[in-house]
Amino acid sequence: xxxxxxxxxxxxxxxxxxxxxxxxxxxxxxxxxxxxxxxxxxxxxxxxxxxxxxxxxxxxxxxxxxxxxxxxxxxxxxxxxxxxxxxxxxxxxxxxxxxxxxxxxxxxxxxxxxxxxxxxxxxxxxxxxxxxxxxxxxxxxxxxxxxxxxxxxxxxxxxxxxxxxxxxxxxxxxxxxxxxxxxxxxxxxxxxxxxxxxxxxxxxxxxxxxxxxxxxxxxxxxxxxxxxxxxxxxxxxxxxxxxxxxxxxxxxxxxxxxxxxxxxxxxxxxxxxxxxxxxxxxxxxxxxxxxxxxxxxxxxxxxxxxxxxxxxxxxxxxxxxxxxxxxxxxxxxxxxxxxxxxxxxxxxxxxxxxxxxxxxxxxxxxxxxxxxxxxxxxxxxxxxxxxxxxxxxxxxxxxxxxxxxxxxxxxxxxxxxxxxxxxxxxxxxxxxxxxxxxxxxxxxxxxxxxxxxxxxxxxxxxxxxxxxxxxxxxxxxxxxxxxxxxxxxxxxxxxxxxxxxxxxxxxxxxxxxxxxxxxxxxxxxxxxxxxxxxxx
Amino acid sequence: xxxxxxxxxxxxxxxxxxxxxxxxxxxxxxxxxxxxxxxxxxxxxxxxxxxxxxxxxxxxxxxxxxxxxxxxxxxxxxxxxxxxxxxxxxxxxxxxxxxxxxxxxxxxxxxxxxxxxxxxxxxxxxxxxxxxxxxxxxxxxxxxxxxxxxxxxxxxxxxxxxxxxxxxxxxxxxxxxxxxxxxxxxxxxxxxxxxxxxxxxxxxxxxxxxxxxxxxxxxxxxxxxxxxxxx
Numbered sequence: 091x092x093x094x095x096x097x098x099x100x101x102x103x104x105x106x107x108x109x110x111x112x113x114x115x116x117x118x119x120x121x122x123x124x125x126x127x128x129x130x131x132x133x134x135x136x137x138x139x140x141x142x143x144x145x146x147x148x149x150x151x152x153x154x155x156x157x158x159x160x161x162x163x164x165x166x167x168x169x170x171x172x173x174x175x176x177x178x179x180x181x182x183x184x185x186x187x188x189x190x191x192x193x194x195x196x197x198x199x200x201x202x203x204x205x206x207x208x209x210x211x212x213x214x215x216x217x218x219x220x221x222x223x224x225x226x227x228x229x230x231x232x233x234x235x236x237x238x239x240x241x242x243x244x245x246x247x248x249x250x251x252x253x254x255x256x257x258x259x260x261x262x263x264x265x266x267x268x269x270x271x272x273x274x275x276x277x278x279x280x281x282x283x284x285x286x287x288x289x290x291x292x293x294x295x296x297x298x299x300x301x302x303x304x305x306x307x308x309x310x311x312x313x314x315x316x317x318x319x320x321x322x323x324x325x326x327x328x329x330x331x332x333x334x335x336x337x338x339x340x341x342x343x344x345x346x347x348x349x350x351x352x353x354x355x356x357x358x359x360x361x362x363x364x365x366x367x368x369x370x371x372x373x374x375x376x377x378x379x380x381x382x383x384x385x386x387x388x389x390x391x392x393x394x395x396x397x398x399x400x401x402x403x404x405x406x407x408x409x410x411x412x413x414x415x416x417x418x419x420x421x422x423x424x425x426x427x428x429x430x431x432x433x434x435x436x437x438x439x440x441x442x443x444x445x446x447x448x449x450x451x452x453x454x455x456x457x458x459x460x461x462x463x464x465x466x467x468x469x470x471x472x473x474x475x476x477x478x479x480x481x482x483x484x485x486x487x488x489x490x491x492x493x494x495x496x497x498x499x500x501x502x503x504x505x506x507x508x509x510x511x512x513x514x515x516x517x518x519x520x521x522x523x524x525x526x527x528x529x530x531x532x533x534x535x536x537x538x539x540x541x542x543x544x545x546x547x548x549x550x551x552x553x554x555x556x557x558x559x560x561x562x563x564x565x566x567x568x569x570x571x572x573x574x575x576x577x578x579x580x581x582x583x584x585x586x587x588x589x590x591x592x593x594x595x596x597x598x599x600x601x602x603x604x605x606x607x608x609x610x611x612x613x614x615x616x617x618x619x620x621x622x623x624x625x626x
Numbered sequence: 627x628x629x630x631x632x633x634x635x636x637x638x639x640x641x642x643x644x645x646x647x648x649x650x651x652x653x654x655x656x657x658x659x660x661x662x663x664x665x666x667x668x669x670x671x672x673x674x675x676x677x678x679x680x681x682x683x684x685x686x687x688x689x690x691x692x693x694x695x696x697x698x699x700x701x702x703x704x705x706x707x708x709x710x711x712x713x714x715x716x717x718x719x720x721x722x723x724x725x726x727x728x729x730x731x732x733x734x735x736x737x738x739x740x741x742x743x744x745x746x747x748x749x750x751x752x753x754x755x756x757x758x759x760x761x762x763x764x765x766x767x768x769x770x771x772x773x774x775x776x777x778x779x780x781x782x783x784x785x786x787x788x789x790x791x792x793x794x795x796x797x798x799x800x801x802x803x804x805x806x807x808x809x810x811x812x813x814x815x816x817x818x819x820x821x822x823x824x825x826x827x828x829x830x831x832x833x834x835x836x837x838x839x840x841x842x843x844x845x846x847x848x849x850x851x852x853x854x855x856x857x
Binding site for chain 2: 123192214292510553
């Protein structure tokens with residue numbers, strides 16, 4: 091039997107696999123997309139490590155910055171674990187062949203990102219995530235790690251809270267399959283794609299692993315915390331990197347007036363932009379004064395993206411922008427070993443997990459660090475504690491899932507087009523569960539989501555072919571999106587305060603009673619929640 | 627505008643309510659509002675994940691980063707098994723990376739990596755594995771076992787790496803169905819969305835290979851009608 095089944099082939103999954111293999115475990119990696127088509131490739135800025143190669147730095151400073159950004163909603167032990175491991179993580183990546191940029195004295199170069207008290211982010215041009223991901227992939231090939239692409243996670247196989255593998259929809263073969271494993275790792279990424287058309291995230295970031303853990307009785311936490319990036323292109327939500335403001339770009343409204351110090355933190359700038367938009371203004375990024383030569387040298391990618399996706403030329407025109415969902419801090423609730431709370435032999439790592447590191451707001455450069463350092467830790471930790479128990483595994487879940495998929499092909503009518511409902515839901519989540527929140531609007535939205543859920547039987551799929559059916563995969567993703575959206579709105583409702591990325595106009599301050607994680611779980615189809623005080 | 631999409635060997639025409647749009651946006655419009663059965667791959671929407679490569683009027687593009695015109699014909703990548711509509715099977719082709727062994731084989735202890743080293747392989751490591759170059763390569767048509775441009779560029783990327791002590795192993799693995807099969811036509815370079823020059827990389831690999839004692843097999847077996855080539 092497989093020792094470790096790793097679901098998700100982004101940076102977290104690949105790091106876990108490489109490390110597990112190094113420590114002798116028998117590993118299988120599976121993902122719904124082709125391996126390198128993951129969200130990790132989109133990370134541009136860098137990966138934090140207090141190396142002090144450019145400016146004075148140390149682990150304590152890195153911990154302090156991360157703590158500050160988390161607004162208390164974190165666990166010092168986890169942050170310390172990650173930051174202490176950061177130099178070793180970079181050393182490991184360097185050894186695998188990641189082409190990090192170098193200083194003139196041949197050290198790994200580092201740059202400043204927002205909220206950091208030193209130049210701490212190691213980078214590979216603007217392609218840090220891409221080059222890390224591809225180097226990890228090359229190393230998986232080198233180590234003959236078995237990878238199965240195009241398997242869509244359906245459900246965890248759980249008996250008495252013990253996870254024994256998972257069921258999948260095999261996209262290529264068009265059938266439901268079961269993979270048994272001693273240990274299961276969820277590394278499926280965040281849920282930013284619930285904000286359809288209003289997120290920088292890849293379309294696949296639909297929180298599949300998070301939803302499957304929830305259905306299996308595991309706990310989720312802090313789902314209401316979503317980081318919004320201030321500057322995405324207005325019509326396509328394509329990210330325009332922070333460097334545009336860092337290099338001296340202005341934010342202006344329809345009247346051409348500047349309204350905020352552009353270099354403040356992401357949540358503050360996002361709220362200022364949202365407030366302008368609410369007043370009926372459009373908001374633009376203005377980089378014209380930098381001049382064509384400088385623009386093409388400093389931000390060629392951004393200039394190109396604006397031209398293609400927005401049809402404007404940043405050299406001579408204003409770039410229409412809006413803040414959009416960028417990173418989801420909440421996720422699967424895990425303990426110090428990244429084991430899912432409420433389940434055993436099931437772990438979560440990367441953006442899908444809430445390891446209590448980013449808290450109410452993530453620091454730039456810490457997400458890549460988390461996926462690699464925690465992935466390595468997890469791979470090693472599980473491998474060193476493998477059990478040789480003989481597992482008795484039934485095919486009950488497989489049969490349930492087969493029946494459900496069969497009903498999608500035979501019974502669900504596609505009377506309602508879920509694609510249109512998803513587009514509409516994305517818009518509503520952005521407006522009412524986005525940057526600035528209000529309890530009345532959240533309540534209305536919660537009702538709306540429940541109405542959509544009650545209508546599921548009238549949706550379904552139009553494509554009735556079994557093989558390569560993206561219509562079916564999209565529908566299964568949509569079901570996950572609905573589950574997570576409902577929890578997000580409910581958790582935003584019960585948190586009557588403002589903290590980090592969660593902001594309510596009626597409750598503009600941090601409140602001591604909410605120095606607590608919002609925990610959600612399900613028992614017998616009923617959703618429960620409670621606040622759990624932050625461990626001091 | 628109107629576009630035609632090659633679906634299972636049939637060109638199907640779609641009318642779109644756009645004056646100007648990226649191809650990906652057009653495809654999503656069709657899927658969301660006209661025909662949910664239309665199948666294609668995409669993920670990041672911003673030209674970095676490599677999922678949405680396909681062909682417009684015969685030329686490879688990333689759907690997310692390409693603006694279409696009325697009358698355009700959209701087709702899947704060539705030399706890949708078409709799974710459905712514009713979605714192709716990339717598994718077999720990606721295996722060329724394993725054949726070419728594109729990774730660090732034997733890492734030098736405490737190797738010095740200079741800014742110049744990083745610069746030297748910067749372009750090669752920009753590859754997003756979209757497979758556009760492979761689809762554009764005419765050699766694949768006559769030799770389906772050809773390793774192809776992206777795997778060879780990746781091989782070169784690791785050979786350039788000062789951390790690699792065993793460059794010869796990679797060189798050894800790109801001789802058969804590799805660098806000498808390329809016709810240096812440059813079609814791969816012309817379609818790369820990242821501006822990678824695989825043709826140049828292959829030329830460099832040839833020159834490096836000669837330093838390891840290899841020579842162009844086409845050259846040595848050439849027979850100009852005098853019964854034995856140049857020997």
